[in-house]
Structures are given as C-alpha cells and as structure tokens.
Amino acid sequence: MxxxxxxxxxxxxPYKEKFGIPRQPSLAPxxxxxxxxxxxxxxxDTVRGLExxxxxxxxxxxxxxxxxxxxxxxxxxxLGGNAKVGVFASRSTHRPNPLGLSLVELRGIDFHDGVRxxxxxxxxxxxxxxxxxxxxxxFVEARPEARGGFVDGPPACLQVDxxxxxxxxxAALPSxxxxxxxxxxxxxxxxxxPAYQDDPxxxxxxxxxxxxxxxxxxxxxxxxxxxxxLAP
Ligand code: SAM
Numbered sequence: 033m034x035x036x037x038x039x040x041x042x043x044x045x046p047y048k049e050k051f052g053i054p055r056q057p058s059l060a061p062x063x064x065x066x067x068x069x070x071x072x073x074x075x076x077d078t079v080r081g082l083e084x085x086x087x088x089x090x091x092x093x094x095x096x097x098x099x100x101x102x103x104x105x106x107x108x109x110x111l112g113g114n115a116k117v118g119v120f121a122s123r124s125t126h127r128p129n130p131l132g133l134s135l136v137e138l139r140g141i142d143f144h145d146g147v148r149x150x151x152x153x154x155x156x157x158x159x160x161x162x163x164x165x166x167x168x169x170x171f172v173e174a175r176p177e178a179r180g181g182f183v184d185g186p187p188a189c190l191q192v193d194x195x196x197x198x199x200x201x202x203a204a205l206p207s208x209x210x211x212x213x214x215x216x217x218x219x220x221x222x223x224x225x226p227a228y229q230d231d232p233x234x235x236x237x238x239x240x241x242x243x244x245x246x247x248x249x250x251x252x253x254x255x256x257x258x259x260x261x262l263a264p
C-alpha cells in the first residue's frame with residue numbers, strides 16, 4: 033500500500049545544514065523557525081482557531097536524508113553511538129518512511145503575506161517539507177508519569193564561553209538576526225559533535241543563518257572561536 037502526500041507547508045529556519053540542529057525540539061528555544069503554508073492551504077481558514085493553542089505537532093519529511101534508506105537497528109547518540117536499538121525504538125532520521133514529528137511552541141500566526149506559523153525552538157532544517165500541523169492537547173497528550181526508555185531526562189549540556197575575537201565579531205555585526213548569541217550558546221550547549229569524537233584540538237563549524245560559527249570542545253566546555261559571515 034502506498035499513499036502519496038503533498039506538502040502543506042515549508043520550513044524557514046536558521047538551521048541551514050543538519051550538523052548542529054538539536055536532536056529534539058525545545059532544546060534551543062532561541063531558534064526562530066516558521067512554517068509557510070503552501071497553496072491551496074495558505075488560506076486563513078485553514079488555521080482558524082489555532083492561535084488558541086500554545087503548542088502544535090509538526091509532521092514533516094526528513095527530506096535531506098530520505099534517500100539514504102533505513103536499517104532495523106540504529107545507534108542512538110544518547111547511547112554513546114555504540115549500543116543499538118530498533119529503528120522503531122528510536123527517533124532516528126533513517127526510517128522506513130522518513131517522517132519526523134516535533135512538538136513545538138506556536139508563538140503566533142502571520143497573515144501579512146500568505147500564512148506563516150511562527151514557532152520557537154523547532155529542530156527543523158531550512159526547506160523541510162511539512163505534511164501536517166495539529167494542535168497539541170495537553171489533557172490527552174501530557175504524560176509526566178511516562179517512562180522515557182534510554183532517553184529518560186534531558187541530555188547533559190556543555191558550558192559555553194566565548195573567545196574575545198568572537199565577542200568582538202558578534203558586537204560588530206551590522207544587523208544580526210534576533211537572539212543570535214543565545215541561539216549559538218543553546219546549540220553548542222547541546223554538544224553537536226558526533227558521539228565518538230572527543231578531540232580538543234579539533235575545530236568545528238556550525239552554520240546558523242548566514243554565519244559559520246567556529247568552535248572547539250574541551251573538558252565539557254564549548255568555546256566560540258569565530259563568527260564567519262558566509263555569502264547568502
Ligand atoms: N523531533 C523529530 C522526531 O522525533 O521525529 C526529529 C528527531 S531527529 C533525531 C532530529 C534531527 O533531525 C535533527 O538533529 C536534524 O539533524 C535532523 N533533521 C531536521 N530536519 C531534517 C530534514 N528536513 N531532513 C533530514 N534531517 C533533518
């Protein structure tokens with residue numbers, strides 16, 4: 033059986049590449065993400081009443097990795113990258129059907145040019161196709177007593193500090209995106225490095241908006257080294 037679906041919207045996000053995107057929503061609340069509804073769904077009627085909800089479920093396609101296929105067993109980063117669990121016991125992007133599901137805060141709906149949902153802290157790549165949007169219903173869906181398996185509790189975070197060069201570069205940016213510094217700190221605190229890498233000499237780059245943020249990690253500290261402006 034197969035079911036063809038059409039995207040109802042497209043994601044606009046500061047995350048221009050996979051590396052650095054937090055592994056779940058809400059971990060970097062400074063990420064200002066929006067979903068632009070596509071025709072014929074970009075009519076105010078389709079979202080009438082949605083503003084009354086603080087959070088929404090976003091169903092989407094892992095479009096950037098969709099062609100890579102799937103395997104029955106995967107190695108979740110939370111287990112250090114060695115232990116394996118079943119694909120359906122994981123939130124891996126490599127799934128039989130490459131579908132993602134994120135619960136995100138709905139900050140508002142913009143009707144100026146079509147319909148755009150303003151979201152906070154979404155774990156979504158720029159250009160992600162959105163298949164569906166549904167309101168989150170706390171009395172049914174909030175389950176504080178639920179068991180979280182191998183992801184019981186938030187991940188350990190890195191401390192983040194700034195090299196003086198990076199601070200100067202940040203201060204000199206002509207028109208920085210809102211909350212850029214907070215976003216950098218929240219993203220690096222999640223330790224974007226692959227689970228098996230621990231090389232204090234290594235310099236990484238994470239792309240946020242049109243900036244390459246260069247950083248290193250040592251002794252549970254991430255250090256922002258440089259903010260490079262990329263060609264838009
Ligand atoms: N919350 C979702 C879920 O549980 O279905 C996503 C979990 S998945 C582990 C989160 C990762 O998906 C992010 O860290 C990012 O690397 C990746 N991602 C986000 N958008 C993507 C896209 N459009 N295509 C491929 N990977 C994507």
